[in-house]
Amino acid sequence: MECRLCGHSKTHKHGKMSNGHQRYLCPVCKQTFSESFDTLYYWRRVSPQQVQQVLQAHSEGSSLRGISRITGLAYNTVVSITRASSTKTQLVHNHQVEQVETEEVSADEMWSFVSKNRSNASRRN
Numbered sequence: 001m002e003c004r005l006c007g008h009s010k011t012h013k014h015g016k017m018s019n020g021h022q023r024y025l026c027p028v029c030k031q032t033f034s035e036s037f038d039t040l041y042y043w044r045r046v047s048p049q050q051v052q053q054v055l056q057a058h059s060e061g062s063s064l065r066g067i068s069r070i071t072g073l074a075y076n077t078v079v080s081i082t083r084a085s086s087t088k089t090q091l092v093h094n095h096q097v098e099q100v101e102t103e104e105v106s107a108d109e110m111w112s113f114v115s116k117n118r119s120n121a122s123r124r125n
Helices: 048-059 064-071 075-099 108-124
Strands: 012-016 022-025 032-034
Touching: 048 064, 048 075, 064 075
Parallel strands: none
Antiparallel strands: 012 022, 022 032
């Protein structure tokens, strides 16, 4: 397994956690971490199925309080899961967009949208 902290390719098993998950030790940075480190499940007492249910309901447009009632999770837990998911998704998106090589960018629709909103705003004043 690759170290999730420094990226070193070879880590060693380093015992198990109290919940049964495998721990790993990186020989380079001397840090220990678990399989779930840097995921949506890290430090949560929520099953992967519950996280999936929360994110599915959120993507379908359910309210956060409604999701809380449906899943039986606390409102703050639902908010935390959706915020963490949003942050991770934004990082993945940004990384993929940075990889795209282009010579020219066309933003016609965006500029017409901005222009339209500016003209509407000037009429209101």
